[in-house]
Amino acid sequence: MESYYKHHVFFCLNERGADAPRPSCARQGAEAMQDYAKKRIKKLGLSGKGEIRINKAGCLDRCEEGPVLVVYPEGVWYTYVDESDIDEIIDSHLVRGEPVERLMI
């Protein structure tokens, strides 16, 4: 069965309070990076059925390794720091099908 989306990307956008004992992705720039990725995929003309979907998600429960995202159906997990990391995940993994080893968790 073919996947509805070729790559379905979920960004954890969970936010905990500043005093919470566990870190949370939203406090590490996740919202801005999800927005950036979504706009870039749209600009590349790669969004929609049969292509790529950049999604918001609640807590993915890998908080200590965050900020995190996961790409399905392949189930590859990444962390990232900034737009250049997101660009590398997009250009290498999502466009060329070559996962980015250095950002995997």
Next chain:
Amino acid sequence: MESYYKHHVFFCLNERGADAPRPSCARQGAEAMQDYAKKRIKKLGLSGKGEIRINKAGCLDRCEEGPVLVVYPEGVWYTYVDESDIDEIIDSHLVRGEPVERLMI
């Protein structure tokens, strides 16, 4: 490579206004069903790494077929009406590995 979660389930919880031209999952009981599924999986002792994760998600962009959820890494999409549908997805697909044809979209 083994999947971090054996089954990673994403419920669309997107909400549009009452006057929006497109339907939205949150206006069809999605939040209560996600909460129900999460609690039931926990009660069954099946949550966590190597097991099952019931996740919240933003718009999955299959609004007209909603409310929807997707199970990865297998990429099986479902719609549902009530707790009995959620129970069937849990008991058949998530526990026994037998997807529920009648609820697939």
